[in-house]
Amino acid sequence: MTVGGLMNEKTNKLKWHVLFIITIGLISAGIYSASQTINYKWQWHLVLPYIIDTSPIDIIAQEDANAAVNADGVITLTFDNGEPSRVISGADQVLISDGDLIFEGDLLARKEGIRSGVLIDGLYMTLKISVISLLFSIIIGLIAALMRISDNPFSKNLSVLYIEIIRGTPLLVQIFIVYFFLGTIFDLDRFTAGVVALSVFTGAYVAEILRSGIQSISAGQMEAARSLGMTYTKAMTYVILPQAFKRTLPPMAGQLINLIKDSSLVSVISITDLTKAGREVVSGSFATFEVWFTVAALYLVLTSTLSWGIQRIEKRLANNDR
Amino acid sequence: MTDKQKYTGNDMIVTNDVDKIYPNGCHALKKVTTNIQRGEVVVIIGPSGSGKSTYLRTLNQLETISSGEIIVDGVKMYADDTNINKLRENIGMVFQSFNLFPHLSVRENVMLAPLKVAGRSKADVISEAEVLLTRVGLAEKMDIYPNQLSGGQQQRVAIARALAMKPDMMLFDEPTSALDPEMVGEVLDVMKSLAAEGMTMVVVTHEMGFANEVADRVLFMEDGVLLVDDIPENIFGKVTNHVRLQKFLSNIR
Ligand SMILES: Nc1ncnc2c1ncn2[C@@H]1O[C@H](COP(=O)(O)OP(=O)(O)OP(=O)(O)O)[C@@H](O)[C@H]1O
Ligand SMILES: [Mg+2]
Numbered sequence: 001m002t003v004g005g006l007m008n009e010k011t012n013k014l015k016w017h018v019l020f021i022i023t024i025g026l027i028s029a030g031i032y033s034a035s036q037t038i039n040y041k042w043q044w045h046l047v048l049p050y051i052i053d054t055s056p057i058d059i060i061a062q063e064d065a066n067a068a069v070n071a072d073g074v075i076t077l078t079f080d081n082g083e084p085s086r087v088i089s090g091a092d093q094v095l096i097s098d099g100d101l102i103f104e105g106d107l108l109a110r111k112e113g114i115r116s117g118v119l120i121d122g123l124y125m126t127l128k129i130s131v132i133s134l135l136f137s138i139i140i141g142l143i144a145a146l147m148r149i150s151d152n153p154f155s156k157n158l159s160v161l162y163i164e165i166i167r168g169t170p171l172l173v174q175i176f177i178v179y180f181f182l183g184t185i186f187d188l189d190r191f192t193a194g195v196v197a198l199s200v201f202t203g204a205y206v207a208e209i210l211r212s213g214i215q216s217i218s219a220g221q222m223e224a225a226r227s228l229g230m231t232y233t234k235a236m237t238y239v240i241l242p243q244a245f246k247r248t249l250p251p252m253a254g255q256l257i258n259l260i261k262d263s264s265l266v267s268v269i270s271i272t273d274l275t276k277a278g279r280e281v282v283s284g285s286f287a288t289f290e291v292w293f294t295v296a297a298l299y300l301v302l303t304s305t306l307s308w309g310i311q312r313i314e315k316r317l318a319n320n321d322r
Numbered sequence: 323m324t325d326k327q328k329y330t331g332n333d334m335i336v337t338n339d340v341d342k343i344y345p346n347g348c349h350a351l352k353k354v355t356t357n358i359q360r361g362e363v364v365v366i367i368g369p370s371g372s373g374k375s376t377y378l379r380t381l382n383q384l385e386t387i388s389s390g391e392i393i394v395d396g397v398k399m400y401a402d403d404t405n406i407n408k409l410r411e412n413i414g415m416v417f418q419s420f421n422l423f424p425h426l427s428v429r430e431n432v433m434l435a436p437l438k439v440a441g442r443s444k445a446d447v448i449s450e451a452e453v454l455l456t457r458v459g460l461a462e463k464m465d466i467y468p469n470q471l472s473g474g475q476q477q478r479v480a481i482a483r484a485l486a487m488k489p490d491m492m493l494f495d496e497p498t499s500a501l502d503p504e505m506v507g508e509v510l511d512v513m514k515s516l517a518a519e520g521m522t523m524v525v526v527t528h529e530m531g532f533a534n535e536v537a538d539r540v541l542f543m544e545d546g547v548l549l550v551d552d553i554p555e556n557i558f559g560k561v562t563n564h565v566r567l568q569k570f571l572s573n574i575r
Pocket of ligand 1: 346348349350370371372374375376
């Protein structure tokens with residue numbers, strides 16, 4: 001190719017990039033003007049407190065006491081029952097005076113502070129339930145995959161049954177069954193029920209991914225390992241699974257991203273994950289559109305960080321071999 | 323031939339009336355009977371599909387047999403109390419397609435079984451791996467991955483990997499068939515040096531030069547039957563009175 005041809009190709013590509021940016025701009029403008037037609041007033045600032053909460057923190061009395069306040073605004077609480085007195089310093093706004101009689105539950109002072117808002121707490125819950133479910137789903141998936149490829153009809157059938165049932169029913173229904181049926185029998189709290197439902201569900205998909213990964217490793221690998229005297233288990237552990245895991249990294253990443261998105265369904269059993277937090281914030285702030293766009297953006301942050309991380313791992317592994 | 327099949331203390335591998343019928347009904351081995359002595363180099367030749375690989379693979383039970391008996395180093399392979407993994411530790415195997423572990427470096431390929439199967443100490447295993455890899459001429463390649471090696475180099479690593487378990491016998495299934503012609507020599511040289519050291523070897527190969535030079539005995543198989551079991555001089559000499567063998571050899575040349 002000539003230098004001129006290369007240049008041409010570059011300007012050509014640039015044109016499409018520009019068109020892409022213009023299109024995105026138009027879509028955004030479209031969304032905005034569509035909201036204008038229904039007289040929607042965008043109030044993004046209403047969302048901010050639910051992300052970063054800067055409202056003052058209330059300091060509340062734990063029990064009845066006598067209060068002393070000195071010139072520096074340091075409160076000293078003394079108790080009638082002989083407990084050692086408590087000192088509260090660093091308050092930004094003192095709401096009682098020296099010598100006041102304090103009753104349990106009284107507002108004593110306020111302190112400035114930055115806390116995570118409801119949406120960030122929800123994000124954290126989503127992350128937590130996803131990571132824990134991920135670990136369990138890999139364990140369940142690995143066991144199911146190994147049972148699926150075993151020669152033993154019992155293990156094989158059990159695994160096939162599990163995979164078919166899970167993949168043939170909606171996750172939402174599974175969550176209800178786990179929470180209302182198993183949850184009642186085994187006295188599971190919401191969080192545990194959510195983790196169980198998500199891991200069992202994702203485990204079935206992980207099992208199929210791992211099974212195909214294991215079966216994609218050439219039979220010669222197992223034969224070479226066995227010919228060295230390795231047991232089936234050792235050959236799996238040191239030879240087959242490391243290769244299979246690596247090969248299944250891309251579909252596993254997809255499944256993992258699905259897990260994060262699927263976790264939004266646990267909000268139906270009142271786990272305050274990102275989606276549930278979104279619903280709560282909407283009813284508190286009435287900034288419906290802003291909140292849901294924000295919630296979507298936060299999910300996107302989670303999933304894109306994850307897929308970026310996995311791409312990094314893939315690249316690093318690819319440098320080693322193949 | 324009959325007195326040869328009796329088990330003497332010097333037999334490394336005894337196979338008596340070994341039959342193999344695959345689940346699909348293919349009758350791959352028919353009453354194969356022969357003994358392989360300690361330190362003997364036996365080369366198996368025969369047309370494609372004659373059962374050479376199948377026979378070799380029954381010797382470390384990568385294939386189970388349908389009937390007959392196999393005794394390795396005095397241990398009955400199919401006795402109830404035989405631990406096949408223990409038996410295999412003593413039988414090295416080299417494959418046509420190398421089958422190196424691609425996720426492990428050359429050194430780790432050699433070290434894996436001594437560490438995880440024999441449970442030897444890491445320090446010992448590292449130095450042993452270096453000795454073995456130096457021996458097959460790959461001391462400089464220890465820390466790279468198999469896919470960066472030529473076919474000939476990969477096969478030499480595979481031999482080192484098998485030797486790392488300090489086996490008393492080695493099985494080779496067409497070790498040079500997947501190699502470019504210019505790399506065949508380097509692999510055969512390693513095998514020759516093993517033979518010279520007195521390793522018991524069973525080799526399936528189409529390298530008639532190697533068979534003639536190195537083999538103590540040549541087995542000719544056809545259609546699952548061990549047709550000829552003789553010294554190389556009688557196989558490759560000008561006059562062999564066996565028609566099928568004659569035909570096979572003339573096709574190869
Ligand atoms: N896993 C298997 N299942 C069914 N039949 C098989 C299997 N492996 C080999 N066979 C059949 O057994 C017979 C002997 O095969 P084998 O691979 O032992 O021959 P071979 O002498 O090694 O041939 P080649 O020189 O092509 O390697 C052939 O007819 C083959 O089709
Ligand atoms: Mg073969």
